[in-house]
Amino acid sequence: DGGITQSPKYLFRKEGQNVTLSCEQNLNHDAMYWYRQDPGQGLRLIYYSQIVNDFQKGDIAEGYSVSREKKESFPLTVTSAQKNPTAFYLCASNPDRRDRDYGYTFGSGTRLTVV
């Protein structure tokens, strides 16, 4: 079945460490996104990529970095510069076609906790 796989499901990080969250999709979607969700709140966009080797900052990109070397993969690195990284991280994708509109497909998320 096609979908988005995020790993790991739970991740613990010590302060000052960088960690990388994995996002892989086999939907052949062009666009991929990273969102962050804090308890009781909606989602906020961190980064997005519409094509391979290109990505753009979202609303809260500070302290995060991404790469898009392959169409299927869009890993997110949470750096030590991110002051409050404890959150639920969601990856999403969509075909990003202009001829019609499509819904987004989301992964099941990674819950990151700083200890």
Added chain:
Amino acid sequence: DAKTTQPPSMDCAEGRAANLPCNHSTISGNEYVYWYRQIHSQGPQYIIHGLKNNETNEMASLIITEDRKSSTLILPHATLRDTAVYYCIVRGARDYKLSFGAGTTVTVRA
């Protein structure tokens, strides 16, 4: 900035229809209305979207007012598994992101 307004919470009896309202008074002509839901600790799930006509699929119906300033998501026969946070989102066809607000927490009770 959120472009939609939703009630923070609502209850629904199992087996009854759940009608979820959403106001989007500043919607522009090329913006779609999307509905997603998020069950606790999972990723959001796409439900339905529409531009100006009413839409129906296997999950729900979407009723958009003629002036497009508000809409209603209808879950025809709510089940306990429909308990979730429901997000109403306005997005242009060429927008690169979805802007999520706080949504409506729907609790279906037996």
